[in-house]
Amino acid sequence: MEFNIKVQPKAGRNSVEVNGDKITARVTVAPESGKANDAVVALLAKRLKVAKGRVHIVRGHKARNKRLRIEDMTADEIFARLAESK
Numbered sequence: 001m002e003f004n005i006k007v008q009p010k011a012g013r014n015s016v017e018v019n020g021d022k023i024t025a026r027v028t029v030a031p032e033s034g035k036a037n038d039a040v041v042a043l044l045a046k047r048l049k050v051a052k053g054r055v056h057i058v059r060g061h062k063a064r065n066k067r068l069r070i071e072d073m074t075a076d077e078i079f080a081r082l083a084e085s086k
Contacts, residue, residue, distance in 0.1 A: 001078060002058060002069045005044075009036040009064075016047050018082050037061060040068075048073070048081050 003023065011026035027039040037057055045052040048070065060066035070078055 001073050001075050002067055003075065003078065005040070005066050005068055007036060007040050007064050007066055014039070014043050016043060016082055018079060021079075023082065031062075034061070037066075040066070044068070044070075048078060 009031040017024040054071040058067040
C-alpha cells in the first residue's frame, strides 16, 4: 500500500498524527544525510508494528511531502494501527 505523508523534521518530539486521510510525522532529527528519512521509517515501523524493511520511501527523499510504501498492509490496517497507537 502506498500513501502520502508530510514530514516535519527538528520537531520537539517524535509523533504521528492522522487527520482524516492525511498523515503527518514529526521527528526530532535534522534533515541531514537522510537522517530524518531514517527516523520516519523507524517511527512508522514502530507505530505500525512491522519491520523497518517493510517501510519504503518511494518519492520525496529530499522533500517534506513524501510517498511511502508499506508492504503487505492495506490502507485500513495502516490507519487503524496509527489511530490506536496514540
